[in-house]
Amino acid sequence: AGLGLSALAGPALADKLEPNSWQEITSYNNYYEFGTRKEDPAKYAGALTTEPWSVKIDGLVERPGDYDLQDILSEMTIEERIYRFRCVEAWSMVVPWNGFELADLLDMVGVRPEARYVAFETLYRPEEMPGTRFPVLDWPYREGLRLDEALHPLTLIATGIYGKPVPKQNGAPLRLVVPWKYGFKSIKSIVRITLTDTQPPTSWNMSIPNEYGFYSNVNPNVDHPRWSQATERRIGGGLFSRRVPTLMFNGYENEVAGLYDGMDLAKNY
Amino acid sequence: MEWLNAQLRRIPVWLVYLVGFLPAPVLLYQGATGGLGVEPIKALEHELGELALQLVIVGLAMSPLRKYVGLNLMKFRRAIGLLAFFYVFCHLLVWLVLDVQIPAQIWADIVKRPYITIGMAGFLMMLPLALTSNNRSVRLLGPRWRSLHKLTYPAALLGALHYVMLAKGFQIEPLIYFGIVLGLLLLRLPGARRKAMA
Numbered sequence: 001a002g003l004g005l006s007a008l009a010g011p012a013l014a015d016k017l018e019p020n021s022w023q024e025i026t027s028y029n030n031y032y033e034f035g036t037r038k039e040d041p042a043k044y045a046g047a048l049t050t051e052p053w054s055v056k057i058d059g060l061v062e063r064p065g066d067y068d069l070q071d072i073l074s075e076m077t078i079e080e081r082i083y084r085f086r087c088v089e090a091w092s093m094v095v096p097w098n099g100f101e102l103a104d105l106l107d108m109v110g111v112r113p114e115a116r117y118v119a120f121e122t123l124y125r126p127e128e129m130p131g132t133r134f135p136v137l138d139w140p141y142r143e144g145l146r147l148d149e150a151l152h153p154l155t156l157i158a159t160g161i162y163g164k165p166v167p168k169q170n171g172a173p174l175r176l177v178v179p180w181k182y183g184f185k186s187i188k189s190i191v192r193i194t195l196t197d198t199q200p201p202t203s204w205n206m207s208i209p210n211e212y213g214f215y216s217n218v219n220p221n222v223d224h225p226r227w228s229q230a231t232e233r234r235i236g237g238g239l240f241s242r243r244v245p246t247l248m249f250n251g252y253e254n255e256v257a258g259l260y261d262g263m264d265l266a267k268n269y
Numbered sequence: 270m271e272w273l274n275a276q277l278r279r280i281p282v283w284l285v286y287l288v289g290f291l292p293a294p295v296l297l298y299q300g301a302t303g304g305l306g307v308e309p310i311k312a313l314e315h316e317l318g319e320l321a322l323q324l325v326i327v328g329l330a331m332s333p334l335r336k337y338v339g340l341n342l343m344k345f346r347r348a349i350g351l352l353a354f355f356y357v358f359c360h361l362l363v364w365l366v367l368d369v370q371i372p373a374q375i376w377a378d379i380v381k382r383p384y385i386t387i388g389m390a391g392f393l394m395m396l397p398l399a400l401t402s403n404n405r406s407v408r409l410l411g412p413r414w415r416s417l418h419k420l421t422y423p424a425a426l427l428g429a430l431h432y433v434m435l436a437k438g439f440q441i442e443p444l445i446y447f448g449i450v451l452g453l454l455l456l457r458l459p460g461a462r463r464k465a466m467a
Contacts, residue, residue, distance in 0.1 A: 136438040
């Protein structure tokens with residue numbers, strides 16, 4: 001896993017990404033299980049119980065089971081990855097994550113050759129999640145990746161930010177980070193990972209299919225039906241913050257464009 | 270109710286203007302000093318839009334309140350209407366100057382994005398209303414003034430619809446606003462009074 005950082009983070013770091021502050025990263029969140037306002041997760045996620053935590057890994061894997069988080073962590077190598085984070089709402093941050101490659105976890109459980117996709121599920125615990133009283137989305141929150149996307153060395157399971165455990169409002173105790181896709185693909189507080197041979201249903205796609213596709217790669221040339229994706233605003237610039245151009249695949253084009261060779265990215269948004 | 274109406278009549282209109290105007294500088298100050306969080310532009314835009322919608326609702330509620338409850342707030346209706354317009358205008362300004370920033374993008378958004386088209390249409394409908402909210406216009410326009418100011422109804426509906434359309438996912442708050450506006454408009458339909466009494 002150590003190789004991933006030196007081999008890949010190099011080009012991604014070429015423009016010297018300046019991480020957002022802890023305060024910015026932990027006070028401005030989309031985690032609709034705790035409410036739809038940006039400040040709701042920081043306000044209400046404290047109620048979330050994250051210990052003990054286990055992840056059910058099932059479907060097309062060699063060693064399915066309920067894996068205790070501590071047992072997973074004892075097998076993984078934690079490293080730091082400073083990634084751009086681009087929300088579908090056209091704001092962005094830079095986050096210094098700590099975590100391990102999803103590929104390492106999948107390697108640990110053994111992916112069967114028929115597997116083509118990976119499905120993820122967020123915890124759904126209404127008594128600790130005030131936002132789930134409303135049918136904002138069809139709970140539990142679900143996301144998915146194609147297997148080659150999941151195995152890509154940039155794809156991270158984050159367990160920390162700035163060297164501290166991931167705060168609850170950011171998806172404690174472990175969450176996905178796919179830096180070349182819109183933020184909602186990077187599912188939080190994962191309780192289940194399922195390997196499948198068919199494309200799994202994903203929450204935003206189920207809710208509004210013409211606005212949120214399965215792929216949801218960051219792409220300045222394909223607008224959201226209700227707003228432009230050509231530019232974004234970096235969090236932290238204050239009242240007079242200028243918009244900056246959004247980069248293809250969020251700046252990770254060299255690393256990931258090959259995954260989509262021959263695909264019409266306007267159709268497969 | 271008579272007593273309450275008498276007390277209300279003693280409140281000077283300028284006080285309503287003053288209190289109604291105060292949130293604007295306070296929000297701007299909060300936005301500039303971190304009081305609105307780490308992304309003050311969207312927060313300011315949202316707060317101003319929500320305030321405008323709340324004032325529109327207060328304005329729309331006045332004549333039903335008088336009709337069904339006997340509460341007379343009509344003295345303050347012009348102030349409330351003008352304040353609502355003021356906040357819609359500020360909301361638009363923040364969107365233009367601080368949020369979108371790029372002139373070409375602004376026009377593209379107005380034409381291409383239905384929720385912006387609808388919000389813009391609502392603003393344009395309010396413009397002649399604000400311009401004719403003075404005694405001279407009332408005198409000059411005569412009965413046409415009343416007809417013109419019926420534009421309040423579609424403008425309110427568009428404003429509420431604008432909010433519903435920009436929500437991500439199924440959200441309750443914009444639907445509550447939309448429901449209230451719709452209810453206040455339905456009360457004005459002929460026959461609504463008889464039904465309400467029955």
